[in-house]
Amino acid sequence: MSNSIRVFAPASVANVAVGFDILGFALDKPGDEIKVGFSDQQGLRITAITGADGKLPLVVEKNTAGFAAQQLLKHLNKEDIGIDMEIHKKMPFGSGLGSSAASAAAGVVAVNALLGYPLNKQELLHFAVLGEQIADGAYHADNVAPSLLGGMILIRNNSDLDVHQLPIPDDLYAAVVHPDVEVLTKDARDVLSDQVCLKKCIEQGGNLAAFILGLMNSDFELISRSLHDVIIEPQRAQLIPNFYDVKEAAVTAGALGCSISGAGPSIFALCQGEETGRAVGQAMQSVFSRAGIENQLYLSNINRDGAVVL
């Protein structure tokens, strides 16, 4: 591998309680790393995957990072260039932490950097979403966009990828606990009804708008009053053991709000300040631990950088 480039792309929390498929933020850690370099053999090859227990395919077309990078190369008319890619998974998949999105984001950023930055990050987004689409069949950017661009992202429209950075209060922290159970995004999407009652739609719309206003004004009380998912969480809570106990523990320990991270099973809580975040995270963990469920806590500020060349 020559001229090699290494890229880190962070985990992300999608939906953020009030924005199913249209809201997401990036974490400082964990994240995936991808290394690419030129090779003498024509075309893109995935030469190694670590940290995935053999569960991820080496076949480019079936791999989120590989497919995303391949679509980018196709767009640039550079499919014949010899490129080797190594994928180093540093977070669990099927976790609700945007693992496949992080790989897709890292894949396109790495190949773009190797080729001398022909596109900017905004232009890379479409290709990363195509990669992520392999994982659950849907074209949505609520994990990919924060993982690629960083920050708290609002997606006005997934088809147009009309994405916007929202302001983030400095003191906003996320405690995310991953219980050691697997929930596949596809299964978590299949449980959802395609009907939403008008009353709940109005409630969720009010919460989403007020949450954004809370971010804009660093109004933590408004953020707290707004972080309630009345549509998706009630349908998915059954997929996560002890969900409501964990949520209650988070709120009792001082969280602004708590809900399912992406499609689960990870659960996130937004908090004011790192100290509160740690206490909230530990309270959430202790519920899982008491139930005999292995778990990990990720405590993080909101990551503003997204995918970066190391």
Ligand code: HSE
């Ligand atoms: N918005 C997506 C979902 C995120 O909740 O299904 C997971 O890919």
